[in-house]
Amino acid sequence: MALRNILKEDDPTLRKRSREVPEINERILILLDDMKDTMREGAGVGLAAPQVGVLRRVFIASLGNDQEESELKEFIDPEIIEAEGEQEGDEGCLSVPGYVGTVKRPERIRIKYKDRQGDEKVEDFTDFDAVIVCHEFDHLEGVLYTDKAEDIREAVAGVQDEGETDI
Numbered sequence: 001m002a003l004r005n006i007l008k009e010d011d012p013t014l015r016k017r018s019r020e021v022p023e024i025n026e027r028i029l030i031l032l033d034d035m036k037d038t039m040r041e042g043a044g045v046g047l048a049a050p051q052v053g054v055l056r057r058v059f060i061a062s063l064g065n066d067q068e069e070s071e072l073k074e075f076i077d078p079e080i081i082e083a084e085g086e087q088e089g090d091e092g093c094l095s096v097p098g099y100v101g102t103v104k105r106p107e108r109i110r111i112k113y114k115d116r117q118g119d120e121k122v123e124d125f126t127d128f129d130a131v132i133v134c135h136e137f138d139h140l141e142g143v144l145y146t147d148k149a150e151d152i153r154e155a156v157a158g159v160q161d162e163g164e165t166d167i
């Protein structure tokens with residue numbers, strides 16, 4: 001288990017566009033494993049490589065629209081190929097600890113990506129899963145949820161309502 005340092009919002013690395021993964025090699029697999037440990041340590045439901053200082057198009061997300069039956073998925077070189085509908089909900093971010101904000105996101109997205117074996121996949125995600133995937137995808141573009149949120153406010157300590165988990 002190896003934990004990596006999570007960059008905070010004023011770090012300029014978080015504002016850069018991440019680059020494609022040329023080859024899924026040992027370094028990328030170690031990165032994915034470390035990101036998993038780091039995300040769980042921070043009790044988040046998603047983490048993107050630039051948040052740990054690696055400007056590669058890689059993110060992980062705990063999906064399932066239900067915390068108790070969530071599945072951890074790894075996304076390499078993702079592309080959002082469809083988006084429809086709209087939803088609005090609260091988001092937090094491991095790079096912006098202690099705050100939440102309300103963000104508008106698509107209700108459903110279709111994403112193309114590679115898994116750690118390099119196999120290309122296309123999947124649809126809805127509801128909060130779509131929120132998490134869009135939030136992580138934004139990190140690869142150097143965008144933080146605070147750029148889109150209308151009402152950033154302090155998270156109430158000890159109250160972790162659904163949708164206020166750091167992603």
Ligand SMILES: [Zn+2]
Nearest residue numbers: 093094095167
């Ligand atoms: Zn985030």
